Amino acid sequence: MHLIVGETDLFLSKDRNAQTQISLTATAPAVPALSHRASVPATPMETPDPKPHGSKIPSGWTLVKAPSLGTFYRAPKPGAPMFTEIGAQVAADSELCLIEVMKLFTTLRAGTHGTIREIYAKDGELVEFDQPLFLIEPDA
Amino acid sequence: MPDTAPSNGRLFVANRGEIALRTIRAAQALGMEVVLGVSAADRDGLGARTANRCVVLGPAQARDSYLNAGLIVHAAVSTGCTALHPGYGFLSERAELAELCAQEGITFVGPTPESIRQVGDKISARAMARAANVPMTSGTDAVEDVAHALKLAEEIGYPVITKASAGGGGRGMVVARNAEELAGAFDQAVMTAREAFGDGTLFIERYVEVARHIEVQVIGDGKGGVVHFGERDCSIQRRYQKMIEEAPAAILSPAVRKRLHEAAVRLLASINYRNAGTVEFLYDTTTEEFFFMEVNARIQVEHPVSEAITGADLVQAQLKLATGAVKGFAQKDVHTAGHAIEARIIAEDPDRDFIPCPGRITRWSPPSGEGIRVDTAVETGTLIPPYYDSMIAKLIVHGNTRVEAIDRLAAALDDFVVEGIATNIPLLKLIVAHEDFRSNTINTRWLETVLLPAFRVQQGR
Numbered sequence: 038m039h040l041i042v043g044e045t046d047l048f049l050s051k052d053r054n055a056q057t058q059i060s061l062t063a064t065a066p067a068v069p070a071l072s073h074r075a076s077v078p079a080t081p082m083e084t085p086d087p088k089p090h091g092s093k094i095p096s097g098w099t100l101v102k103a104p105s106l107g108t109f110y111r112a113p114k115p116g117a118p119m120f121t122e123i124g125a126q127v128a129a130d131s132e133l134c135l136i137e138v139m140k141l142f143t144t145l146r147a148g149t150h151g152t153i154r155e156i157y158a159k160d161g162e163l164v165e166f167d168q169p170l171f172l173i174e175p176d177a
Numbered sequence: 178m179p180d181t182a183p184s185n186g187r188l189f190v191a192n193r194g195e196i197a198l199r200t201i202r203a204a205q206a207l208g209m210e211v212v213l214g215v216s217a218a219d220r221d222g223l224g225a226r227t228a229n230r231c232v233v234l235g236p237a238q239a240r241d242s243y244l245n246a247g248l249i250v251h252a253a254v255s256t257g258c259t260a261l262h263p264g265y266g267f268l269s270e271r272a273e274l275a276e277l278c279a280q281e282g283i284t285f286v287g288p289t290p291e292s293i294r295q296v297g298d299k300i301s302a303r304a305m306a307r308a309a310n311v312p313m314t315s316g317t318d319a320v321e322d323v324a325h326a327l328k329l330a331e332e333i334g335y336p337v338i339t340k341a342s343a344g345g346g347g348r349g350m351v352v353a354r355n356a357e358e359l360a361g362a363f364d365q366a367v368m369t370a371r372e373a374f375g376d377g378t379l380f381i382e383r384y385v386e387v388a389r390h391i392e393v394q395v396i397g398d399g400k401g402g403v404v405h406f407g408e409r410d411c412s413i414q415r416r417y418q419k420m421i422e423e424a425p426a427a428i429l430s431p432a433v434r435k436r437l438h439e440a441a442v443r444l445l446a447s448i449n450y451r452n453a454g455t456v457e458f459l460y461d462t463t464t465e466e467f468f469f470m471e472v473n474a475r476i477q478v479e480h481p482v483s484e485a486i487t488g489a490d491l492v493q494a495q496l497k498l499a500t501g502a503v504k505g506f507a508q509k510d511v512h513t514a515g516h517a518i519e520a521r522i523i524a525e526d527p528d529r530d531f532i533p534c535p536g537r538i539t540r541w542s543p544p545s546g547e548g549i550r551v552d553t554a555v556e557t558g559t560l561i562p563p564y565y566d567s568m569i570a571k572l573i574v575h576g577n578t579r580v581e582a583i584d585r586l587a588a589a590l591d592d593f594v595v596e597g598i599a600t601n602i603p604l605l606k607l608i609v610a611h612e613d614f615r616s617n618t619i620n621t622r623w624l625e626t627v628l629l630p631a632f633r634v635q636q637g638r
Binding site: 107 | 214216217232233234235236241242245247248250251252255256277
């Protein structure tokens with residue numbers, strides 16, 4: 038099922054085979070192999086700083102944040118071109134990334150015209166609710 | 178953070194408030210690392226600061242954070258967790274969460290999904306109790322409509338109580354003393370149950386007029402071995418919500434207590450129950466009979482009173498069992514000593530019909546000392562958000578005798594200072610000072626029928 042509600046796209050499937058079309062989980066790097074757990078000594082866990090690094094955000098620029106916790110993907114599938122890059126022009130309906138929660142993918146759109154100035158999260162990493170993902174400088 | 182969990186495992190805590198903090202500390206004491214999943218409202222709380230890592234699941238609304246099983250399991254997998262503790266409330270008794278954990282290779286610290294379903298449906302739980310020869314009030318299976326209800330109630334004999342098959346907490350429960358009352362209330366009860374649980378199925382039981390709520394704490398090993406940790410008396414309730422709990426239930430004779438424990442163990446052994454659970458009974462003071470009510474397939478709010486009299490750490494026991502650190506427990510190792518009482522500190526204003534009182538706590542000074550324990554996740558400066566249950570702390574006291582425990586509780590309540598929000602502490606003080614509480618002659622309707630009218634008079638209304 039493919040739902041578009043406002044600025045959100047939802048792909049829903051209970052069919053595991055459907056992953057081949059819409060899912061990236063097969064190669065998702067953020068999911069550690071279960072068999073590798075519990076055998077190696079602990080490595081200290083660090084809570085990543087969810088705030089954007091560097092200086093303050095210029096007024097009028099748009100910060101696109103994660104709508105929920107999930108795995109952040111910059112391309113529609115493994116090996117495909119990225120949705121966007123720093124310096125790229127985007128329109129309001131431009132796709133920026135996918136956020137995956139248990140094989141359910143939400144497309145995040147720019148919501149504004151402008152230029153991508155920052156991409157804060159890495160492809161395949163876990164992002165948290167409200168975490169800044171993209172910084173967009175609007176067209177003058 | 179894809180990295181490798183330590184040898185003792187990494188626990189995901191899928192809850193908030195005092196039980197999240199309690200579970201974090203229990204797990205860390207066992208050498209586990211803990212990841213806490215929070216809503217945006219709880220990102221700066223004591224739990225978030227105590228866990229080894231905290232992830233923000235979603236916005237404050239529980240629907241989009243603490244009640245979203247997919248989000249929680251995704252967070253647990255992505256942070257390399259090996260086990261998940263659901264606490265109480267929220268998703269703790271949803272088989273779906275236990276199932277998702279199993280699919281993803283995460284150990285669910287609780288019963289199997291099958292057990293959760295079996296005891297969660299009250300009609301199937303009654304069938305289970307019947308098969309295990311556990312006493313029940315005379316009652317019915319699913320009731321089809323008003324006419325069916327009237328026919329069955331005639332057979333059982335009035336007064337009767339309607340109950341929702343899909344859940345508890347008082348919703349869908351109506352006491353009827355005659356056919357007219359039952360006919361008048363039935364459809365509304367169906368609607369209430371449907372709204373609360375998505376399922377309007379009701380059944381009917383004989384209503385016990387003067388009852389105590391007595392429950393037995395157990396832990397099962399999943400292979401038919403079940404050990405009990407004594408019983409609790411939780412008869413001080415308002416609208417089926419407990420306010421004060423005690424262990425042991427001082428009203429029971431040793432013979433009845435033994436039969437009660439045996440019934441609870443027999444019931445959960447019959448389904449090879451795994452991990453912590455509670456079997457709730459109604460106790461008829463006049464006839465000294467007890468009747469099965471329901472099974473709570475999780476750790477309960479009031480578990481600390483059982484810990485106080487047994488010396489056990491039930492949350493650590495849950496974790497040890499789930500992670501395979503122990504295979505089970507032995508009844509001969511469980512001993513009880515003294516008397517314990519828990520009072521729930523709730524951010525509600527008893528002067529204004531118990532309206533919830535969220536807000537900023539400007540001063541938090543809980544009591545401390547010998548035999549006093551306070552379980553909480555709040556501190557001075559904490560903002561109590563309006564989105565969740567309003568219980569903010571549990572005050573647990575332990576003494577050699579019930580009298581000593583009551584005196585200790587009274588003194589501890591006098592020392593408990595909370596400023597910035599209203600709480601039920603003034604009401605708790607009145608309960609503890611009341612002759613009926615001291616003489617242990619209360620019942621499940623006492624708070625509403627005896628104490629609250631007196632409280633309103635005292636408050637000048």
